[in-house]
Every structure is written in structure tokens, then in C-alpha cells.
Amino acid sequence: MLDSSPLLRLQWRFCFRFFVVLILSSQALSSSLRSQEPTASRRAEGSIRFATFNISFYRKSEGELKKELQEKPESAQPRKVAEIIQRVRPDVLLLNEFDYDKNGEALAAFQKNFLEVAQGEQAPIKYPYSYVGPVNTGVDTKIDLDGDGKTGTGNDCYGFGRYPGQYGMAILSRYPIDQDNVRTFQRFRWTDMPNHQMPFKVGTQDPYYSDEAIEVFRLSSKSHWDVPIKLNNQDSIHFLVAHPTPPVFDQEEDRNGRRNHDEIRMFADYVTPDKADYLYDDQGGRGGLAAGVKFVIAGDMNADPNDGDSSMSAANQLTEHPLINHSIDPSSSGGAHYAKSQGGKNLEHKGPANTDTGDFGDSNVGNLRIDYCLPSKNLELIQAGVFWPKPGEPGAKLINASDHRMVWIDLKK
Numbered sequence: 213m214l215d216s217s218p219l220l221r222l223q224w225r226f227c228f229r230f231f232v233v234l235i236l237s238s239q240a241l242s243s244s245l246r247s248q249e250p251t252a253s254r255r256a257e258g259s260i261r262f263a264t265f266n267i268s269f270y271r272k273s274e275g276e277l278k279k280e281l282q283e284k285p286e287s288a289q290p291r292k293v294a295e296i297i298q299r300v301r302p303d304v305l306l307l308n309e310f311d312y313d314k315n316g317e318a319l320a321a322f323q324k325n326f327l328e329v330a331q332g333e334q335a336p337i338k339y340p341y342s343y344v345g346p347v348n349t350g351v352d353t354k355i356d357l358d359g360d361g362k363t364g365t366g367n368d369c370y371g372f373g374r375y376p377g378q379y380g381m382a383i384l385s386r387y388p389i390d391q392d393n394v395r396t397f398q399r400f401r402w403t404d405m406p407n408h409q410m411p412f413k414v415g416t417q418d419p420y421y422s423d424e425a426i427e428v429f430r431l432s433s434k435s436h437w438d439v440p441i442k443l444n445n446q447d448s449i450h451f452l453v454a455h456p457t458p459p460v461f462d463q464e465e466d467r468n469g470r471r472n473h474d475e476i477r478m479f480a481d482y483v484t485p486d487k488a489d490y491l492y493d494d495q496g497g498r499g500g501l502a503a504g505v506k507f508v509i510a511g512d513m514n515a516d517p518n519d520g521d522s523s524m525s526a527a528n529q530l531t532e533h534p535l536i537n538h539s540i541d542p543s544s545s546g547g548a549h550y551a552k553s554q555g556g557k558n559l560e561h562k563g564p565a566n567t568d569t570g571d572f573g574d575s576n577v578g579n580l581r582i583d584y585c586l587p588s589k590n591l592e593l594i595q596a597g598v599f600w601p602k603p604g605e606p607g608a609k610l611i612n613a614s615d616h617r618m619v620w621i622d623l624k625k
Contacts, residue, residue, distance in 0.1 A: 255301070255622065256594040256595055256622040256624075258624060258625055259594050259622040259623060259624055259625060260303050260304070260387070260443065260449075260622070260623050260625050261300075261301070261302045261303045261304070261620055261621070261622050261623075262302060262303070262304045262305075262449075262451070262508045262510065262585050262587075262620065262621050262623065263300060263302035263304070263305045263306070263510075263585060263618055263619060263620035263621070264305070264306040264308065264453070264510040264511055264512070264583055264584065264585050264618070264619050265293075265296070265297070265305065265306070265307055265308070265583075265614075265616065265617075265618040265619075266307075266308035266309050266455075266512040266570075266583060266614060266615075266616035267293045267307050267308070267309060267310065267613070267614050267616075268289075268309050268613075268614040268615065268616070269290070269293070269307070269309055269310045269311060269318075269322075270309050270310075270311050270378050270379050271311060271378075272374070273374075273375065274311075274375035274376070274377070274378075275313070276311075277310075277311040277318050278311070278313050278317050278318040278321065281318050281321035281322050281325060281326070282317070282318075282321040282325070285325040285326065285329070289613055290322060290325075290326050291326060291331050292331075292610045292612075292613035293326075293613045293614065294322070294326035294327050294329075294331045295331035295332040295334055295607075295610055296599055296607065296610050296613065296618055297327060297337060297618075298327070298330075298331055298332075298334035298335060298336065298337050299334055299599070299606075299607055300599050300618055300620055301337055302618075302620055303385065303386045303387060304383070304384075304385045304386070304387065304441050304449075304451060304508075305339070305383065305384045305385070306381065306382075306383055306451070306453045306510045306511060307381065307382045307383070307384070308379075308381055308455045308511060308512045308583075308616075309379045309380075309455070309512075310380050310381060310382040311377055311378055311379070311380055312344060312345075312346060312347055312376070312377030312378075312380030312381075312382075313344075313377065314346075316342065316344045316382075319342055319344055319382050319384075323338070323339060323342075323384070327339070327384075332610075338386075339384035339385055339386055340385075340386065341384070341385040341386070341387065341388055341389045342382065342383060342384050342385065342389075343382070343383040343385075343389055343391070343394065343437075343439050344380070344381075344382045344383075345381075345394075345396055345398075345435065345437065346376075346377065346380075346398060346435070347371065347377060347379070347380045347381060347398065347432075347434040347435045348369070348370035348371035348398055348430055348432055348433060348434055348435060349369065349370075349371035349372060349373030349376070349377065349378050349379045349380065349433065349434055350366070350369050350371070350372075350373025350374060350375045350376040350377060350378045351369050351370045351371070351373075351376050352364060352368060352369050353368055353369060353370055353425070353428055353429075354368075355368060355422070355424055355425050355428065356368060356422075356425075357369075357421065357425050357429070359420075359422075370429075370430045370432075370433070371430075371432070371433035371434055371457065372433070372457070372461075379434060379455070380434065381434060381435065381437070381453060381455060381511075383437075383439055383451065383453065385441055387441050387442060387443060388441075388442040389439060389440070389441060389442070390439075390440035390441075390442050390448060393440050394437065394438065394439050394440070395437070395438040395493040395494075395495065395497060396435055396436070396437050396438075396493060396494045396495070397431075397432060397435065397436040397437075397478070397491070397492075397493050397494065398430065398432055398435040398436075398494055399430055399494050400430060400431050400432065400436075400478075400491065400492060400493070400494075401428070401429060401430060401431065402426075402429045402430065402431040402471070402474065403426050403427075403429065404490060404492075405431060405474055405477070405478070405490065406490055408474055409470040409471075409473050409474050409523075409524070410426070410429075410470065411465040411466060411467040411470050412465065413465065414463075414464045414465055420465045420467055421467075431471070431474060431475060431478060432454065432456075432475060432478075433455070433456060433457035433471065433475065434454065434455045434456075435454070436452070436453075436454045436475075436478055436479065436482075437451075437452070437453050437454070438450050438451075438452055438482070438493075438501075439451045439452075439453065443625060447506075448506070449506045449507060449508055449591070449623075450501060450505060450506065450507040450508070451507075451508055451510065452479055452482065452483070452507055452508065452509045452510070453509075453510050453511050454475060454476075454478075454479060454511045454513070455511050455512050455513075455514075456471070456472045456475035456476055456511075456512075456513055456514050456515070457471050457472050457475065457514065458472065458514045459472040459473075459514060459515065459520075459521050459522045459523055459526070460521050466523055469521065469522060469523030469524075469526075470523055470524075472513075472514055472515055472522060472523065472526055473515075473522070473523050473524045473526040473529075476513055476515060476526045476527065476529050476530060477526075477529050478491070479509050479530070480529040480530055480533055481500065482500035482501060483500060483501050483507055483509070483533070483535055483536075483588065484500070484533075484535065485500065485501070485502060485503045487500070488500025488501070504590065505588075506587075506588050506590055506591055507587070507588045508585060508586065508587050508588070508591075508621070508623075509530060509536070509584065509585075509586045510584060510585045510586070510619075511583070511584065512582060512583050512616060513526075513527060513530070513582055513583070513584055514582050515527035515582060516563060516580040516581050516582055517531045517563060517581065518561065518562040518563030518581075519561045519562060519563050519577075519578065519580055520577055520578075520580045520582070521577065527581075527582075527584075530584065530586055531584075531586075533586075534589070535588060535589050536586050536587070536588060536589060537586070537587045537588060537589050537591060537593045538586075539593050540593050540595065540596045540621075541564075541567050541596070542567065542569075542585065542596035542597050542598045542619050542620065542621065543564070543566040543567050543596075543597065543598060544566060544568075544597060544598035544599065544600035544601070544617065545566070545600070545601065545602045545605065546598075546600030546601050546602040546605075546608070546611070546617075547565050547566045547567060547568035547569075547579065547598060547600050547617075548564075548565045548566040548602075549602035549603070550565075550568075550571060550579060550600075550602070551565035551568060551578070551579050552565070554571075554574045554578075554579070555574060556574030556575050556578060557573075557574055557575065557576065557577055557578030558574060558578040558579055560578070561578055561579075563580075563581060565579065567581045567598070568580060568581050568598070568600070568617075569581050569582055569583035569598055569600075569616060569617045569619055570582050570583065570615055570616045570617065571611075571615050571616075571617075572615060582616075583616055583617070583618075583619045584619065585619045585620060585621045587621060587623055591623050591624070592623060592624035593621060593622075593623060594622040594623065594624055595621075595622045596619075596620065596621040596622065597619075597620055598617050598618070598619050598620075599617055599618040599619075599620070600617040
């Protein structure tokens with residue numbers, strides 16, 4: 213039987229109020245700490261997260277990346293990239309500029325030695341499914357493509373590269389990949405695109421490339437892939453990935469800017485049923501996606517909707533496409549911070565700095581939005597972001613791992 217003396221009742225009230233204050237203070241502190249975390253750490257319930265990240269995993273010679281990832285688990289750049297991935301924890305991830313090897317050994321080593329090992333006190337992450345495939349970079353055409361009187365250079369390859377597979381692509385997924393229905397467009401010829409933008413010699417209407425070059429020239433500087441991700445037995449999302457050529461490193465003929473435009477156009481056409489009849493894949497299939505198919509377009513498109521050197525509003529073919537969900541533009545606190553603190557060309561830009569995804573030369577081009585993760589209109593976009601923390605925020609010391617930032621989106625399953 214409890215003692216009901218006034219003193220004891222007073223003690224009970226004090227203890228009760230103390231514990232209430234303690235609980236409320238703990239909740240407030242927890243809430244404060246959560247509010248300081250990058251948005252990427254807070255997952256939307258019942259969602260699937262797609263992401264794209266140009267990780268600059270290209271090396272000077274063939275096989276060098278594979279050796280590094282297999283033999284040097286202490287290597288600083290891969291560890292930083294792995295920590296970013298562990299922080300954002302995408303379910304489906306495109307990696308741009310990941311050197312290709314036929315057996316996928318470099319990707320397997322990256323998973324085993326980096327992603328599946330805790331980095332910076334982050335939880336390891338496993339991807340049971342993956343996809344790698346050949347790309348056009350470094351594959352010699354045996355033709356003098358750039359007209360410099362020589363053959364066998366990086367500029368004479370289907371896509372610029374010092375060896376086959378440099379600047380390749382790879383996909384990691386926590387959901388099954390429908391391998392039997394993957395489509396690749398590595399060998400699609402540029403000349404087979406109706407109303408293409410192949411360049412002319414300056415001041416003329418004569419083709420810039422020789423007849424011999426036009427006959428073999430492929431549109432994709434790397435490749436275009438359609439990789440279906442299986443959410444369940446009935447439903448899939450087509451992960452449409454690419455890495456168009458930068459619209460620079462050319463002259464007045466604008467050969468790279470024009471190619472970049474048409475590489476982006478290819479996916480804009482691919483998701484539009486009445487515009488894709490001309491397309492053929494490497495397996496012999498024709499056409500694009502059927503009406504109503506769910507998709508996510510992802511990759512380093514090397515084109516900003518408002519700024520930079522791209523040609524003919526190349527990025528707007530996607531950012532203004534009527535079948536793409538534009539309800540949320542991925543953004544970050546770091547994009548706005550660094551545009552202001554770095555100054556230079558950034559101060560002349562028209563586009564919003566918080567949507568930038570790449571940190572480039574401030575006296576030349578400035579920071580740009582060139583990496584995209586764009587869902588179809590029939591997918592519900594819950595939230596989106598760019599992993600670009602500003603100084604003092606968690607993960608801020610990781611951003612020098614690449615000159616690009618990871619872009620992610622959460623979709624309702």
C-alpha cells in the first residue's frame with residue numbers, strides 16, 4: 213500500500229516531471245540531429261530509390277582499375293565513393309565512368325572490398341544483381357574520323373578512349389534484373405536516325421565526316437541500355453541509361469555538341485511510341501517502349517537545361533518531355549553554397565544552383581546540372597535529391613571523390 217503523505221506525493225510529482233522533461237529533450241535532440249542529416253538518409257516509406265553517379269573510375273591503362281579494386285582495399289577514392297553509396301543507399305544504381313572488363317571482375321571487386329565493408333562507420337551494402345556490358349569508348353574504327361590525317365587515336369574510336377571500355381557503365385540493383393529482356397543500342401548508326409544532326413564542314417552543306425566514316429559511325433559514344441528492373445512478377449521499371457559525349461573538345465563544326473544532342477534525343481524518342489520506329493537494338497529488335505511502360509532515364513547526359521556548352525537545348529528534350537515526371541527537381545544545399553563561394557561563371561548562370569550536379573572549372577564553364585534521374589509520368593515521385601552537402605554537413609569531406617554528385621529519386625512502389 214502506497215504512502216500518501218504530502219512529502220511523498222511531492223517527490224513522485226517531481227520525478228514524473230523530470231522524466232517527462234528528459235524524454236521531451238531527447239526527442240528534441242533526436243529531431244535536431246535528423247534535421248542536420250542530408251535528405252538522402254531519410255527514406256520515404258514504401259518507396260524504391262533509383263540513383264545515378266559518375267564516379268570517375270577510369271584509369272590510364274586497361275586493367276588498372278580492376279587491379280586496384282582487387283588488390284588495394286585501402287585505396288582512398290573508391291572508399292569515398294563507397295561511403296557515399298552507403299550513405300544514400302539506392303536500391304538501383306547506375307555508375308558512369310566505370311572501366312569495363314568483360315567478366316565484370318572490377319565491379320565484383322568493388323562490391324566485395326568496398327561496398328560490403330563499412331566505410332566511415334556506415335553500414336555495408338549488398339547488391340545481389342548487376343549488369344555490365346561493352347561500350348564504344350576506345351573501340352577503334354580503323355578510320356580517320358577527326359580528319360587529322362592519322363588513324364588509331366582516341367578520336368578515331370567510336371567513342372573517345374585510350375583503350376576499349378574506358379569510361380564504361382555498370383548497374384547495381386537490390387531487385388532482380390530481367391536479363392533476358394535487356395536491350396542495348398551500342399551499334400546503332402548515327403546516320404540511321406531521321407533528321408539527325410551530323411555535322412557539316414564549316415560554311416558549307418558538305419558532311420564533316422567522310423562517306424567511309426558515316427557508313428560505320430555509331431550514335432552512342434558509350435552505349436544506350438534498357439535494363440528492366442523486376443519489382444515483382446507482374447511489374448517492372450525500365451532503367452534507361454546512357455552517358456552521351458561531352459559537347460566540347462571540338463571546333464566550329466560542333467561535332468560533339470551535335471552528337472550529344474542526338475544521343476539524348478534517342479531516349480526522348482525511345483519513350484515516345486510514335487517516334488521510335490526507326491530504332492534497332494544490338495539483338496535485332498526494333499522500336500522503343502510501348503505506351504504506358506514505366507521507366508527511369510538516368511545518366512551523365514553532359515547537358516544543362518540552362519547553361520554550359522550544349523547544343524540546340526539538348527537537355528530540354530528530357531527535362532521538358534511530356535511523358536516524364538517533372539514534379540520535383542533533385543537539389544542540394546551544397547550546390548547553392550559552392551556556386552556562390554566559387555563565383556566565376558557560376559554567377560552568370562541562369563539555372564538554379566541548388567540543382568547542379570557537377571563541379572567544374574569556375575573560370576570556364578562553372579557548376580552545372582548534367583546528371584539526371586528522370587521517372588516516367590506514370591510513376592509517383594515522392595522525393596529527390598543530390599548528394600552535395602555543404603561544409604559542416606555529414607559527408608562534406610567525401611565530395612572530392614568525383615567532380616560529379618550522386619542524384620537520387622524515391623518512387624512509390
